[in-house]
Amino acid sequence: xxxxxxxxxxxxxxxxxxHLPCNHSTISGTDYIHWYRQLPSQGPEYVxxxxxxxxxxxxxxxxxxxxxxxxxxILHRATLRDAAVYYCILxxxxxxxxxxxxxxxxxxxx
Amino acid sequence: xxxxxxxPRYLIKTRGQQVxxxxxxxxxxxxxxxxxxxxxxxxxxxxxxxxxxxxxKGNFPGRFSGRQFSNSRSEMxxxxxxxxxxxxxxxxxxxxxxxxxxxxxxxxxxxLTVV
Numbered sequence: 587x588x589x590x591x592x593x594x595x596x597x598x599x600x601x602x603x604x605h606l607p608c609n610h611s612t613i614s615g616t617d618y619i620h621w622y623r624q625l626p627s628q629g630p631e632y633v634x635x636x637x638x639x640x641x642x643x644x645x646x647x648x649x650x651x652x653x654x655x656x657x658x659x660i661l662h663r664a665t666l667r668d669a670a671v672y673y674c675i676l677x678x679x680x681x682x683x684x685x686x687x688x689x690x691x692x693x694x695x696x
Numbered sequence: 697x698x699x700x701x702x703x704p705r706y707l708i709k710t711r712g713q714q715v716x717x718x719x720x721x722x723x724x725x726x727x728x729x730x731x732x733x734x735x736x737x738x739x740x741x742x743x744x745x746x747x748x749x750x751x752x753k754g755n756f757p758g759r760f761s762g763r764q765f766s767n768s769r770s771e772m773x774x775x776x777x778x779x780x781x782x783x784x785x786x787x788x789x790x791x792x793x794x795x796x797x798x799x800x801x802x803x804x805x806x807x808l809t810v811v
Contacts, residue, residue, distance in 0.1 A: 618797045629700075629786050629802035630739070637797070673739075680797040683729060683752045684788075686739035 608674030700803035721789030728770040
């Protein structure tokens, strides 16, 4: 399975935008890019996913590089509730499963 | 709508025993996956069921098994429990169809402690 590389941790200030990077240089043409986040003592929560084009939803935006070797999850205005571990995952096609890495621990300062 | 429901939330078992965990997916979701989360190994994929058939399997010993019923509910069984099986077991469900990819909805998990 293709691997992703994320920073171990990042810090942000409340109400400021956050850009969480993810590198996936060995991505294949059928791999979808998924982002999940996990708050303490909870199961992971779906954030967003995409294949080639940038995607937006009520939670975040996903910017995918033209060569698809990297992507960025954008939280437009961080809140204290956004403090979590964020996982960038490559899913092999529509029938693949999620392979979690260690993720990025995001801290949000008031 | 109701989310993914996992029961029980907490469980304490003794080494050598077996355990069955239950997962009720979101209505209409026919794919159910199971994951194990430990502090040392993180989140690891166990298996996925779709239409009562195991579609994908992770790298776990045969002591870990599962099944899916016609109503898409799924159970996971671990036999001959070991101390290392202590973990948070998470279930996730997803829509399937049309060649599209969908996100997964996770339950809150079952915390299994083996003593």
